[in-house]
Amino acid sequence: MDWINAAVQGILLGGLYALFAVGLSLVFGTMRLANLAHGDLTILAAYVSLMLVNAFRFNPFYSIPITMVIMFIVGYLLQRGLLNFVVGRGDVAGVIVTFGLSIVIQNALLLKFTANSQGLDAGRVENLSIKVNDRLAVGWLPLIIFLMAVVTITVLQIYMGRTKMGRAFRAVSDDQEAARLMGINTKYVWGVAMGVALLIGAIGGVMMGIRTTFDPLLGSQRLIFAFEAVIIGGMGSSWGTLLGGIILGLSQTLGAQAFGSAWSILVGHLVFVIVLAFRPQGLMAKTVTA
Amino acid sequence: MNTTTPTATAGGKPYSVWVADRTNYLILGFGACVLIVLALFPLFAGIPWTRRLVDFFTLLALAQLWNLMLGYGGVLSVGQQGYIGIGSYTLWLFADVLHVSPFIAVIFAAVGGAIVAVPAAALVFKLKGGYLAIGTWVIAEILRLIVANIKRTGGGSGITIQAATKLGTDVRVPGTYWWAFGSAVLAIGVTYILLRTRTGLGLKAMRDNDLAAESNGVNLWRLKLYTYVIAGAGCAVVGAIVAIHLLRVQPAAAFSINWMAYLIFITVIGGIGTIEGPVIGTVIYFVLRETTAKYGEWYFIVLGIIAITVTVWSPVGIYGYIVRKTNFFVFPLQRKLRLSSTATEPKELVAEAEV
Numbered sequence: 190m191d192w193i194n195a196a197v198q199g200i201l202l203g204g205l206y207a208l209f210a211v212g213l214s215l216v217f218g219t220m221r222l223a224n225l226a227h228g229d230l231t232i233l234a235a236y237v238s239l240m241l242v243n244a245f246r247f248n249p250f251y252s253i254p255i256t257m258v259i260m261f262i263v264g265y266l267l268q269r270g271l272l273n274f275v276v277g278r279g280d281v282a283g284v285i286v287t288f289g290l291s292i293v294i295q296n297a298l299l300l301k302f303t304a305n306s307q308g309l310d311a312g313r314v315e316n317l318s319i320k321v322n323d324r325l326a327v328g329w330l331p332l333i334i335f336l337m338a339v340v341t342i343t344v345l346q347i348y349m350g351r352t353k354m355g356r357a358f359r360a361v362s363d364d365q366e367a368a369r370l371m372g373i374n375t376k377y378v379w380g381v382a383m384g385v386a387l388l389i390g391a392i393g394g395v396m397m398g399i400r401t402t403f404d405p406l407l408g409s410q411r412l413i414f415a416f417e418a419v420i421i422g423g424m425g426s427s428w429g430t431l432l433g434g435i436i437l438g439l440s441q442t443l444g445a446q447a448f449g450s451a452w453s454i455l456v457g458h459l460v461f462v463i464v465l466a467f468r469p470q471g472l473m474a475k476t477v478t479a
Numbered sequence: 480m481n482t483t484t485p486t487a488t489a490g491g492k493p494y495s496v497w498v499a500d501r502t503n504y505l506i507l508g509f510g511a512c513v514l515i516v517l518a519l520f521p522l523f524a525g526i527p528w529t530r531r532l533v534d535f536f537t538l539l540a541l542a543q544l545w546n547l548m549l550g551y552g553g554v555l556s557v558g559q560q561g562y563i564g565i566g567s568y569t570l571w572l573f574a575d576v577l578h579v580s581p582f583i584a585v586i587f588a589a590v591g592g593a594i595v596a597v598p599a600a601a602l603v604f605k606l607k608g609g610y611l612a613i614g615t616w617v618i619a620e621i622l623r624l625i626v627a628n629i630k631r632t633g634g635g636s637g638i639t640i641q642a643a644t645k646l647g648t649d650v651r652v653p654g655t656y657w658w659a660f661g662s663a664v665l666a667i668g669v670t671y672i673l674l675r676t677r678t679g680l681g682l683k684a685m686r687d688n689d690l691a692a693e694s695n696g697v698n699l700w701r702l703k704l705y706t707y708v709i710a711g712a713g714c715a716v717v718g719a720i721v722a723i724h725l726l727r728v729q730p731a732a733a734f735s736i737n738w739m740a741y742l743i744f745i746t747v748i749g750g751i752g753t754i755e756g757p758v759i760g761t762v763i764y765f766v767l768r769e770t771t772a773k774y775g776e777w778y779f780i781v782l783g784i785i786a787i788t789v790t791v792w793s794p795v796g797i798y799g800y801i802v803r804k805t806n807f808f809v810f811p812l813q814r815k816l817r818l819s820s821t822a823t824e825p826k827e828l829v830a831e832a833e834v
Contacts, residue, residue, distance in 0.1 A: 223609020225557070274791045280608035285747055285790045292740050292783035327757040348641055407737060411622060416613045418605075429820040445535060458617060465614070469605040 190324040192446060197327055203418075203435030204335030205400065207392030209411050210418035210430045211342060212386030218425055219362045219382040220276045230387055232259050232296055232392035235403050249309035251398055256391045261286055265385035268380040271305040274448065275351055276379060277365065298405035309398035319333035334396045338434070348385075349427075357380055363419045380453030410454075417461040423471025432472060436460065449456045494818045499811045506809055517660060521653035529656050533724055537717045540743040541738070543666035544713040544756035550752030551674065551682040552706030553689065555612045557739050560594045561599075561619030562711045564574055564734035566718025568626055571728055574642035581642050582654050585719040592715025595622070596708040604703060616736075623734035637729030644726050653716035655724045662716050669709065670754055671810050678702065683812075686752060737779075744782045747789050750796030754810040759797050 213227045221419055224230075226227060234256050239254040252270070271290075275282040318326040349355035357378045360368040397411075414437060422433025437457050444456025464471070498506075521529045541559065543619050547556045569591035571636065574583035580763025603614040632638045643651060681702050684692035693699050720729045741764065771778045789796060802808065 209656040221608065223613060224611075225613065271787070272793065278794075280612070281549065281555055281751070282790050283795060284557065284609050285743055286787050288739070288743060289783040289790070293787075295781050296779040296783070299774045300780075316611045353548055371683060382826070409616075412613065413617055416610070418615065421609070451628055456626070456629070457619065458621045461617065462621070465602055 190322075192443070194325050195442040195446040196439060198327070198331065199439035201327075201331035201430065202438030202442060203334045203455050204320075204331075204438075205393060205397060206414050206418045206434035206437055207338045207431040208334075208341060208396065209415040210391075210422075210434055211345065211427060212388075212390040212431050213412070213415045214227060214419045214424065214427070215345075215358075215382060215386045215389075219358050220379050222272065222276055223280070223287070224383075224386075225284060225287040226294060226408075227287075227386070227390065227415060228410065229291045229294040229298075229408030230260070230263070231394035231397075231411055231473075232405065232408040233263075233298065233400035234387070234391035235309070236298060236302060236307075237248040237391075238301075238309060238395045238398060238406075242309060242366055243294060249311050249395060252309075252336035253392060253395050255299035256395055257388045260391035261384040264384040265380045269376065272383065273376050273379055280434055291412075295405050295408060302405060304404055304406070306402040306404045307376040307398070308402045309395065311334075311399045315399065330373060331402055335401065337392060337396065338431060341392060342431055345385075345389070354378070354381060354472075364459060417457065420469075420471055421464045423474030426471075426473045429473030436464075436472075483784050493818055496814050497753050497817055498814055503809070503811055509577075511748075514664070515811070518657075521656045521659075524651050526648065528566070528726070533652075533656050533720070534658045535658075535761060536663040537720055537724075538741060538745060538758060538764065539761040540663040540666040541714060542716050542742050542749075542761055543663070543670060543754070545742045546746045546751060546754075547666075547670045547673070547817070548706040548710040549746070550671075550756075551679075551686050552703050553685055553701050553705050554710075555608070555709070556593070556615040556710070557736075557743075558611045558615030558617070558619035559710065559714045559742065560734050560736060560738040561622040562596065563617070563718035563721065563738055564622055564626060564728075565591055566715030567722035567733040568726040569715065570722045571632065571638060571640055571721035574640060580659065581640065581646065583721050584642075584721075585658055585716055588715045589712040591627075592710040592718075593708050595715075596711030597704075599711070600704050600707045604700065619734060619736075623730050626734070627730040632728070635730055637727055637732070639727050640722055643723045651749065653722065655720055658720045661753070662713070662720065666713055667754060667810075668782075671812075673709075674754075674812050678705065679812075686698035693787065740779065740782060744786050746796075747786050748796055749794040750798035750800075750802075751794075753796075753798045753808075754812075755808070756796050756798040763797075764787035765803070798832050808819075 209228070209231055212231075213224060215222050216227070217221050221286050237247055237259055238252040238256045241247075241255055243247050267290075270288065275286050281468070310412075314333070315330055317329040319332070320326045320331065349358060353470075357373050358381075360371065360373060361375055361378050361382075363385070365375060368378075394403075418433035419430055420433065422429030423438050437460065440460040441453045441457040445453035446455065517532075520532060524532075532563040541563075545556070545559060548556060568587040570581065570584045573579040573587045574581040579587065584731045599615075599618045603611055603618060626632065627635045646654070665752060674682065681692065681697040684695065684697055685699055685702060688697055690704040697723065722733070722754060725732075745760035746757050748763055749758065749761070750756030767781070768778075
């Protein structure tokens with residue numbers, strides 16, 4: 190029964206990882222930019238929510254839409270003001286600039302909030318659970334997070350498939366020059382893409398803040414988990430990213446169950462290594478690697 | 480440094496190909512003097528300055544290796560801290576468990592780094608561009624987590640290198656200094672010699688245009704592997720030196736991502752893809768560290784902002800800027816053409832692709 194419990198926890202944890210991973214994948218897909226600051230930006234979203242909660246004294250759930258809007262604006266401005274200058278200039282510039290950004294965000298958060306762990310208190314929902322039997326209970330909060338991931342990915346799929354902006358994302362992703370010739374303002378599209386990526390990341394950041402604690406240095410780990418989910422699932426596929434998140438979450442909780450919690454993250458990494466070694470295109474690959 | 484190829488005028492060719500000119504030889508002479516002074520440094524300078532220069536040379540060696548891998552091999556790694564950590568712990572293994580002299584154990588650290596780098600390369604090279612960079616970071620994290628889970632080395636709290644503490648300051652500090660100094664000179668030397676060979680020609684071709692290089696018979700994968708393994712072994716050597724220097728290894732410090740922050744800052748500000756760049760970058764980094772490191776977080780914020788600014792607005796770095804203005808290299812790698820037909824003053828032409 191402990192194993193089933195661990196498996197359920199792992200699957201639900203995968204939803205949270207997918208919320209971090211979808212944005213990373215969207216940015217890489219539309220502009221071939223590996224955003225090394227993605228994890229830190231989602232942690233920044235958790236701190237934005239913390240500031241809102243401290244200022245207005247409401248349940249952190251109410252802070253989610255406001256944080257999403259704020260992070261969209263942050264993403265758009267960041268892209269237009271800085272990252273657009275390095276997109277299309279090769280991988281090196283993008284990696285160095287986003288790595289520098291990651292260092293700046295981490296240390297700015299340390300200055301403002303210290304290295305202490307923080308949490309977002311959502312009240313009773315954090316402890317409620319559905320009791321299946323005496324030894325198996327599914328927490329409401331992990332379940333809500335998982336459903337939020339499913340809804341988010343569904344909405345993103347519809348947005349990408351049915352709207353004009355979604356078409357522009359795909360067009361820019363396929364052929365930047367041709368898209369520009371068709372009258373698409375690529376700089377604007379990239380700005381919106383980064384905004385959407387951080388808006389989704391904001392959901393992940395706030396939900397993580399409610400579920401566990403966070404500190405300014407957690408961003409790198411979030412980036413790595415997001416990246417592993419993307420690669421395991423296969424690039425360019427949103428549902429694949431969810432699957433990748435689930436496999437990563439499962440590996441971690443089952444690994445902890447088998448070898449103790451100290452090995453949890455390591456087992457997740459090793460599953461990533463195995464997938465990369467034997468199926469580098471991922472489990473549900475849609476596009477060819479960049 | 481290569482001598483000027485004899486003029487082939489007699490054979491009918493009114494030009495000669497040259498690499499180094501008189502200024503280069505003057506600098507070579509001056510550089511040799513500086514090297515001798517630096518080699519004898521611990522004999523006349525005090526312990527604090529010697530220790531400071533150990534920091535300087537270890538960072539210079541790291542930056543030079545990263546530059547070789549990125550600037551020439553085109554391998555973008557943000558996971559070199561993994562090899563620094565492996566080097567530190569290999570040193571512990573050989574010095575404290577197998578009782579090899581710490582200064583000899585450094586050599587085994589290089590072997591350890593290379594052994595880890597080969598399978599790691601096979602894995603991360605499946606990824607491209609920016610994702611390859613994150614992949615190298617994952618490798619470093621895996622190595623850190625494995626080491627942090629080993630009880631024998633004290634897990635996350637780390638372990639003291641007993642063999643290094645027994646050495647005594649008067650042996651340990653100069654010994655560490657010579658290793659650090661030697662590894663920096665070696666990193667520069669290996670880079671320069673490698674680039675002057677056939678392999679180096681392939682590397683430069685790959686840096687300029689990898690598709691064209693491949694279609695001309697350059698084996699990209701193998702060249703990338705070479706630079707990655709050399710950099711891995713080199714970073715492990717530096718990790719071992721740092722372990723002797725600090726007398727203690729700890730996973731959080733040895734495998735810290737801060738190493739990458741320093742390396743990237745140094746190489747970017749100096750100029751990626753030049754041998755001179757990391758030297759200038761390390762000097763600038765040291766001035767900055769001595770003046771602003773006490774401000775903690777602000778110091779890192781400044782490092783980050785400078786690296787971003789340079790990359791966006793002046794991606795060639797300081798040395799790249801100097802080259803663009805003067806076309807002068809301290810370590811000449813270009814083959815230049817000197818026409819000697821009629822004019823009294825030789826006219827110099829530079830092959831454009833080979834900057």
